[in-house]
Amino acid sequence: MKRLPWPDFRDRGIHKIIKLMIPRTIGLAVSQVNLIVILAFASTLGVGSVAVFQLAQNLQSFPLGLFGISFAIAAFPLMAQATGRKDLIAYKQAINNASRKILFLMIPTMVLFILLRAQIVRIILGQGVFSWHDTIRTADVLGWFAVSLFAQGLVPLFMRAFYALQEVVKPILISMVAEGVSIVLAFLLKGPYGIAGLAMAFSASAIVQVALLILVLRKEKGAFGEGSSGRAFFKVIIATLALFIVAYPIRQLVGTIYPLRTFVQVFMQALLTSLGGGVAFLAVSWLLRSEELQEMVYAIKKRLWRKADLNEGVEEAKETR
Secondary structure, eight states, X not given: OOOOOOOXXXXXXXXXXXXXXXXXXXXXXXXXHHHHHHHHHHHTSOTTHHHHHHHHXXXXXXXXXXXXXXXXXXXXXXXXXXXXXXXXXXXHHHHHHXXXXXXXXXXXXXXXXXXXXXXXXXXXXXSTTOOHHHHHHHHHHHHHHHTTHHHHHHHHHHHHHHHHTTOOHHHHHXXXXXXXXXXXXXXXXXXXXXXXXXXXXXHHHHHHHXXXXXXXXXXXXXXXXXXXXXXXXXXXXXXXHHHHHHHHHHHHHHXXXXXXXXXXXXXXXXXXXXXXXXXXXXXXXXXXXXXXXXXXXXXXXXXHSXXXXXXXXXXXXXXXX
């Protein structure tokens, strides 16, 4: 039986991996320590506070994983390849494209989560012994978590933007500053605001973290989009305002028509509100000629209506005879 070769720890590549790995490991440890401290604070706020905090955090993690982390992971190879070629323009373009798409999806999602926080909690968790009081507490915490969804969505991207440069110390130091802000604010806010104060502290630290990451990276590498990011952000804000103007009256109207005592009634309120607001958002985005919407529509069309090359299949069949 052939033995597998042992890694050569004298190799420069191994040394580089270890050098980059150590700060990253420390950063992960710091985030876990911060979570332990926050949960320790939550345990002093009454029965069920830890469960409420964790349930709300799990609910807000769904769009974060779906949009923020997925786009960050997709953009990382492009950023790494660009830095390997020393192509600063391509590196900035990859950051710009990914950040615009994340904001295009995260900002309207943030508003819908704030509008429908009680409905989301009730639909997913409101069964069995989960009371209306528990629903309200969890919804309040979820609403404060949702305030920072746009920042939480951008953090993975800009952390990887530093990693693509093989720079691991600065983002970890920024993370430590943000975690410090989270702990201090959690200590100050847990008294007057209870479990919601911990979510406020979490959101504030996420906003501080992404702001510092962007400021440091811009200082080192310059602007990312030469004005395109600002225009895209303005269009998303206008479209999201249209979403709110349409979605809020729908939520209120459905709430007056139905007593909202059953799962179906609450689900219909959330569904109609989301559909009405979503249509308004997409319509205004289309009128504003949002590049992100056009790119997504093009990508969907390309996948759904891609025509097969029949001649290519015929040629392959002939070759196999």
